[in-house]
Amino acid sequence: MTKFRAKLTLILIVLIGCSMLVAGIFMAKVLENSHTESLKQNMERELQVIAATNVWDRTGTEEELVSYYSSQAIRLKQATNERVTFVRADGKVLGDSDENPTHMDNHFTRPEIAAARSEGVGYMTRFSDTLHVNMLYAAIPIKDKNQQILGYLRISMSLAQVEETIRSVWLFLIGGLALLFLIAGIVSYRIARGITRPIERMTKVAQQITNMNYASRVPAYSNDEVGQLGQAINRMSESLQAQMARIQENERRLNGVMENMMSGIMMIDRDERITLMNPSAETILGFSSQELLGKRYNEAKQQYEFAQLIQECIELQDTIRDEMIFYYPEERILDIHLSPIAHEDEEWSGVLIVIHDITAVRRLERMRSEFVANVSHELKTPIAAVKGFAETLLAGALNDKETAVSFLQIILDESERLNRLIGDILELSKIESKRIPMNFSPIYLPEFLEKSLSVLRKEAEKKHIELSMQVDDDIYIEADEDRLRQIMINLLSNGIAYTQEGGKVRVRVEPLDANADGDYERLRLIVSDTGMGIPKKDLPRIFERFYRVDKARSRSSGGTGLGLSIVKHLVELHKGTIRVHSEVGIGTRFTIELPVIH
Incomplete structure (x- = not known):
């Protein structure tokens, strides 16, 4: 509880400190903005006065104009203590109080000049590389009687005074916060101590109740919220002490039976809440008892038909038996038996549900x-x-x-x-049925594939189909040779049967998962043809027993519809995988991946 008291004290200090900090930041920002806005207004008035008291349509050579306006700028700076700049309409600087105009860049695109040109007055704050301080620039356009811009008048001044004022505010704010934190720390500690002392006592009593010492009680405090909490803990302790004996007896009676039943047991009380579930029911329904106990049956994430069956049993208060398909956590077929529960002193007190998983049957x-x-x-x-x-x-x-x-x-x-x-x-x-023995032995794939192709070469020559293979010379695999040949013969026969005359059937072997020594752990065998192809809608079902894409063509070619199913099972017996890719009119490709060593 000491940690809680410290946390509470810290929270109070942080809340007070953050409030003051936010208020100080807001005040400093308002002050800075107010001061800056006042400076802008004064600078605009000065610009208007200077513009009204000077001649702007003076003629002469550029050197004469530069000399004249530079002298005017120096004179005005002596009077205002501000930097003054005269800029011609095209951006050429004609006079400046601090710099030689001939060495200054064209000012046509300066932000304050551009703003003055479009809005009538322009302001810009930026750092001065010459004075190493932030400067505030203000500019206005000078126009003739026809409202044509003759040039621009710009003045600037240092913001050092504004920044000094803001620094003073920050120092005052930091000092005030430090003092306030000290006072808030003392006050917060006393408040936290007054709150946490009775809570510490209640915590000790709660820990004793957790250790099944239900005789422990909280001393009486005031009638405020903390005192009411203590009274609530005392009432809870008394109630638990009275109920524990009853609960323990019920647990001893139910646990032995429920834990060891193969069937799922679920009980719903008269308030339509789930009150009991055994481990088998958790497995069958896909939810733990912690997720479902205490919830209403129609709010417990159960299948809609199952909830409707429970509702029917509650309304009819009669035994119901039904068979239902569940799709979560996996597809299952369940035999569900619902019986209303009735006691001697009550007509009806709930529903007992017995669930049998008959999916396998x-x-x-x-x-x-x-x-x-x-x-x-x-x-x-x-x-x-x-x-x-x-x-x-x-x-x-x-x-x-x-x-x-x-x-x-x-x-x-x-x-x-x-x-x-x-x-x-x-x-x-x-x-x-896994009754066939698997005799694994090393197989030299180039020789093995050549023999497999030779078996079907005459059949391919009848249709002028080109048989070819692509395999490296040093490729070996450990497999059942007879079963692997059966796989290859089935796939090659299909390729020949469903490829038009003049087509191609090809076998390719690719090593996979090479290690640091250059040895490979898996092989990929690809059997492809240039036949009629398989429609996409049929691809998911081609490994099913007796499934044919073109039934008339399959029967006329002597196919039984079991070849690819046998291939799939034999590949799985080799701990491998098989997949198919096909495009109608282009061809089909079967890809088998097998481990090299078993």
Whole structure:
């Protein structure tokens, strides 16, 4: 509390000091402005008097004019003790009381001359390099009967007197502030001490209450705000002492059950406030109990449908069970059971909510259903073709040998397609279930890619497609060779299948993340083609099972729709990533990044 007393004293001193400082600064500034404005008015009057008592249309050579106006300027300075300057309309200095006009610059663009030309009178304050003091300049234009400017009259004077006055004010202000700070320090300390002494006692009592000593009480003080605070602490201590036994009993009864439940438990009282949450409920809802306890259920940042379900249970006071999708903190499917709570002495006292996370169950059911539906659809097409052509042959097409051979070839093609589809489904199933062993070994990439390209070279030559690769001679990677070849064959086959005749399919390898020794930690494999490309709307889904961008083209080329899905899973088994970039009509580029060492 000593620190608090010191802070309070310092705050009072600072407040008083700042008030005086601001007032002093304001006063000094007002004084300076007032004095300066008075000087300007006097200088303007002097300029008008000088302008009215002198002849400005004098003629003669420039030397004669300079001599005349210089003598006039010196005479006027002796009378006014101010520097006087005569300036011709074009800015040429004809006379000056302090300097030789022939050595002075043209004054046409001087700020005070420019202001006089545009506003009738001009003022400017600037530092004099000659006198080493701030000078105030004032100038007016000299006009003939036709209001044509003949020249300018300028006078200047030192602001040293004004600055001396301001310095005196500052010294007085500093002295007064020092004395005031001393007085304010003494008064502030006594005020702070009178406030903090009872607060120190209350703080000690509050600390004892924190340590569960509820018998501690604050001594009686006056009936002011501090005394009322002491009485409030005493009442709080009495209330806590009475309630603690009850609270401890409830905690012992609830903690053992609530902490270990897998289901989320949430309780809302008759005032529609959240009074209880177990750890599972915090995990499921994505909010800690500190964020939600004590808040009304419709103010607790919960999903709107969930709040509506609670409202319905409160209004009907009947059990409700529903299944709901939550999107925060992640997408979950929840089974929610709401039951009204009733005690013997009350009809209704709140709602008990039990939440089960059934996301995994529903996702598994949906995946199984989608997989069965997709497989059924994919199997139905070749089976229907085989059945249809077989029935046609049995109906008499066997007698036409050419037609029969054509139909039998179609049946054979569809059977092979069916066999590939079943093989891909089994392969994907094994990959997704992580049942396939990964045999990592060093692979020399130039030789590996050359073999992969040679497998597909005949297929590419049929369409006059150019296959090429770009890889350095000393590139190695640790991978499962069979699975890596499966990745490359799938991507190259797609590139050949969806590239028009005369196109190009290219493989490029780039080292990544080179260390200080020149060794690289990752490799980037890029498979690109100049084919038809993939529309942007289809790019996010091309790695899904059975998803085809061009369904008719895919089936005619013998694709099963599982190739890219298998590729993605195999890349992930190698701890790598795959992404795709494509433009319709230009081509597609698949980029795979893999670690060099596993």
